[in-house]
Amino acid sequence: xxxxxxxxxxxxxxxxxxxxxxxxxxxxxxxxxxxxxxxxxxxxxxxxxxxxxxxxxxxxxxxxxxxxxxxxxxxxxxxxxxxxxx
Numbered sequence: 001x002x003x004x005x006x007x008x009x010x011x012x013x014x015x016x017x018x019x020x021x022x023x024x025x026x027x028x029x030x031x032x033x034x035x036x037x038x039x040x041x042x043x044x045x046x047x048x049x050x051x052x053x054x055x056x057x058x059x060x061x062x063x064x065x066x067x068x069x070x071x072x073x074x075x076x077x078x079x080x081x082x083x084x085x086x
Contacts, residue, residue, distance in 0.1 A: 001047045002078035005054065008040045012067040019068075023061045027053070033080050040071075044080040 011019045024041055027034045030053045033044040043050055058070060 001076065002045060003047045003050055004075040004077065004079040005043045005050060006040050006071075006073040006075075007043065007054075008071040009061065010069040010071070011065040012069065013065055016065075019061060019064050022064070023057060026057050026060070030057070033078075035080065042080070044078045 009020050009023055010016075013019075024034070024036060027041065027043060032050060032053060035042045035044075043054070054072075061070075062068065
């Protein structure tokens with residue numbers, strides 16, 4: 001089963017940029033389909049593969065910050081090629 005995941009990482013610290021950039025670069029290096037926009041990062045692929053990568057990368061990222069929030073939305077299909085028809 002393929003999924004789409006939207007992630008918004010919000011480190012609650014003044015030096016947040018390096019943590020976010022590191023997180024996104026590690027997701028890109030995972031081999032998964034990763035797209036970014038100014039508000040969030042989307043990851044697409046097989047459920048087990050995506051969740052395995054996210055489990056590792058979220059834990060690693062949380063060790064780098066004392067306080068932070070990660071918002072995550074999951075959709076049960078690969079929506080990377082979605083284009084509105086309106």
